[in-house]
Amino acid sequence: MLNNATSLSRSGLRDWLIQRATAIILSAYFIFILVYLFRHPHLTYYEWHALFSNTWVKIFSVMALIAMVLHSWIGLWTISTDYFIARFQGSKAVYIRLAFQGFFALLLLIYLLFGVQILWGVSS
Amino acid sequence: MNLLVQIYRYNPCVHDHPYLQDYSIDFPAETDMMVLDLLHLIQETQDETLSFRRSCREGVCGSDGMNINGVNGLACIMPLSQVVKKNKLVLRPLPGMPVVRDLVVDMALFYKQYEKIQPYLINDQPIPVQERLQTPEDREKLDGLYECILCACCSTACPSFWWNPEKYIGPAGLLQSYRFLADSRDTAKKERLSNLSDPFSVFRCRGILNCVNVCPKGLNPAKAIGHIRHLLLEEST
Numbered sequence: 001m002l003n004n005a006t007s008l009s010r011s012g013l014r015d016w017l018i019q020r021a022t023a024i025i026l027s028a029y030f031i032f033i034l035v036y037l038f039r040h041p042h043l044t045y046y047e048w049h050a051l052f053s054n055t056w057v058k059i060f061s062v063m064a065l066i067a068m069v070l071h072s073w074i075g076l077w078t079i080s081t082d083y084f085i086a087r088f089q090g091s092k093a094v095y096i097r098l099a100f101q102g103f104f105a106l107l108l109l110i111y112l113l114f115g116v117q118i119l120w121g122v123s124s
Numbered sequence: 125m126n127l128l129v130q131i132y133r134y135n136p137c138v139h140d141h142p143y144l145q146d147y148s149i150d151f152p153a154e155t156d157m158m159v160l161d162l163l164h165l166i167q168e169t170q171d172e173t174l175s176f177r178r179s180c181r182e183g184v185c186g187s188d189g190m191n192i193n194g195v196n197g198l199a200c201i202m203p204l205s206q207v208v209k210k211n212k213l214v215l216r217p218l219p220g221m222p223v224v225r226d227l228v229v230d231m232a233l234f235y236k237q238y239e240k241i242q243p244y245l246i247n248d249q250p251i252p253v254q255e256r257l258q259t260p261e262d263r264e265k266l267d268g269l270y271e272c273i274l275c276a277c278c279s280t281a282c283p284s285f286w287w288n289p290e291k292y293i294g295p296a297g298l299l300q301s302y303r304f305l306a307d308s309r310d311t312a313k314k315e316r317l318s319n320l321s322d323p324f325s326v327f328r329c330r331g332i333l334n335c336v337n338v339c340p341k342g343l344n345p346a347k348a349i350g351h352i353r354h355l356l357l358e359e360s361t
Contacts, residue, residue, distance in 0.1 A: 004323055012320075012327030013356045078330075082287040 004081070006101050008074050019074045022067035029064035052122045065115040069108045076104045125153045127208065129166065131174065132216040134223050142223065144214070147171070159199035159207065159215070160188055163227075175226040183340060186275030190227050191216040196277040196338040218276055220286035233289045234276050234296070240319070241293060241301035246312035262308035269303035269348060271341050272296060278335035278345050284328040291324035295335035295345030298326060302348035305355060317352075317359050326352055 008015050040047055051057055084097035127149045134142035147166050157165075160178055167174045176199070179185040183201035190199055193207045193214055207213065221229035247256065279285045279294035293301065301320065304310050320326045326349060335345040 007323045010323070012323040012325070013353075013360055015323055016327050016353070017357075017361075078328075081324075082284070085287065087287075 006098075007077055008070065015074050018070055022071040025063055025067040026071060029060060029067075032060070049122065052119065053124045055124070058119050058122065061119050062116055065112060065119070069112050072108055073105070077101065125151045125155075126211060127151060127162075127204070128212045129162065130212070130214045131166070131226070132223075133174075133226055135173075135225050136223075145171075156203050156205045159190075159192055159197075159202045159204065159213070162204060162213075163199060163215070175228050177228055184273060186273035189218055189275040189277045189280070189340075191219055196281045198275055198277070198340040201340060218280035220280050220289065221276075229280075231276060234274075234279055234294070237279075237289070237293045237297040238274065238300060240325075241297050241304070242312070242316065243300050243304065245304065245307065245310055246315075247309055248311050256309045258308050265306045265308070266303060268343055269299060269306065272299050272303070272343055273341060274300075275340060277338045277340055281334040281338045282329075283332060283334070284330055288324060288328055292328035293320075293325050295329070295349070298329070298352060299343060299345040299348045302352050305352065313355075314359065317356055320352060321356055321360065326356070 004010065008018065036051065037043065052061070080097050080100045084093050084100060086093045089096055129147040129149060130144040131147065132142055133139070133145045147170055149162070149165065158181075160181055163174065163176055163178075176190070177187040178200065179187040181188075181200045183198050186198070188199040189196060192199065192202055193209060193212075195207075196218060197207075199215075204213070215227065217223050217227045217229045221231065221234070224230050245256075274296055276296060278299075279296045282295055284292050285294040301316065305313060305316055310316075329346070329349050331346065333346050336347075339345065
């Protein structure tokens with residue numbers, strides 16, 4: 001069996017399941033937001049604030065944010081192991097791959113922390 | 125009818141780079157023939173240095189898989205009338221494989237992946253006096269799987285196999301893998317599945333479906349990969 005230290009769960013099956021589950025959460029969230037925007041064509045700051053003051057919307061938003069981070073990591077990890085390989089970049093490939101993975105791991109972590117802070121910071 | 129045939133030529137001992145060589149062939153308008161016959165015609169009448177593999181010339185041995193006008197297929201069962209466009213035909217070796225010479229590729233990695241899936245029946249029961257029997261229903265489960273001739277048309281049309289031929293088993297190997305997973309006489313299902321659950325062997329398949337489009341035997345490796353995923357889910361959840 002092949003192992004990989006930087007894949008999300010080290011198991012192909014688990015990564016595959018997580019990617020599908022997070023895709024469902026993200027789809028549901030975007031449908032929810034689109035329906036909300038469609039039903040509020042003249043959206044005001046107060047309505048938008050009221051929406052995100054709701055605890056359930058906060059939970060749903062944080063769930064979508066976590067889903068986005070996990071989903072993106074699996075996708076970006078796959079891209080990095082497809083295109084930054086010794087066949088294309090020779091012995092430099094491992095450094096390019098690690099830099100790519102490191103950059104996006106950090107970026108996604110910032111997204112997550114920043115996102116949670118913003119969403120949880122909305123006063124009820 | 126005049127046909128322009130462009131063939132990928134490369135002899136690593138002689139050429140620095142591969143190139144496309146033009147051949148011009150005249151036919152009576154109503155003539156049709158297989159791409160392999162055309163290659164023989166060129167070899168016999170114009171250029172005896174042209175190299176390609178062939179054996180049975182009837183789509184059974186899988187030796188003459190090549191890229192015909194951009195699509196992988198077997199030269200011996202591909203009629204010119206189906207592939208020639210605007211009186212032009214371009215023949216290249218199977219994509220992504222190291223070229224030994226002209227249309228002949230090195231299949232070592234392809235066979236290495238095939239070897240990994242243990243393409244033989246494993247059974248820990250005592251050997252019966254006669255053969256191991258199957259019900260007709262169990263035998264039916266192998267239809268659409270055992271017919272694979274390992275021509276490599278599918279695996280070499282798969283981008284995931286182009287990028288990771290050392291790690292991803294590829295559609296041909298996975299079709300064969302499912303052929304043994306689905307066999308009622310095989311007792312190594314758990315061991316076979318545990319060898320496939322890493323992020324590369326099966327899960328590098330991104331559902332591009334080039335394999336299904338090009339298989340000259342009309343098989344469906346993507347469906348077999350779906351069945352393997354389902355078995356892995358059953359086993360691990």
